[in-house]
Amino acid sequence: MWYIDIMSEAKQFSYLSKLGGHNDMPEPARECTQDEFYHVWKTESVLQEDYRSIVIDSGPMKTVIILFFHDVAFAVVFPDQLVRGSDKIQYHDKPRYFELGCDHDYRELGQKECKDRGIKHWGMCWHEWECKKCGQRKSYDSSG
Ligand SMILES: [Zn+2]
Secondary structure, three states: OOOOOOHHHHHHHOOOOEOOOOOOOOEOEEEEOHHHHHHHHOOOOOOEEEEEEEEOOOOOEEEEEEEEOOOOEEEEEOOOOEEEOOOOEEEOOOOEEEEEOOOOOEEEEOHHHHHHHOOOOOOOOEEEEEEOOOOOEEEEEOOO
């Protein structure tokens, strides 16, 4: 197992209240569905990943990969109860998924507010959003 030290990158993951260490689940965390995880993974790039060993509930230590996206992260808890058959590997348990970070409440910033705050705004088709809870910002261009 290998480990990436992401502490130097922690600032960009300000939507987390606690990044944690090699044996910790970042916070806040809530268990989510596989569909919620894939919905983000299929449309956004992973900015950073981290492999950890974490005790989930009271069970044995599990292998967990943390995938950090722009404004959310996910923990994928790998299944580890497997049986090797003659022609395939079969897992007895299922992967579990946790959504990590702020439950964002975004509001759009107007051009004047952006200008007053020194935030670059590119014009009418530009949309700049900011979370009321954690301050995370995201932006997109609706012209293309
Ligand atoms: Zn937020």
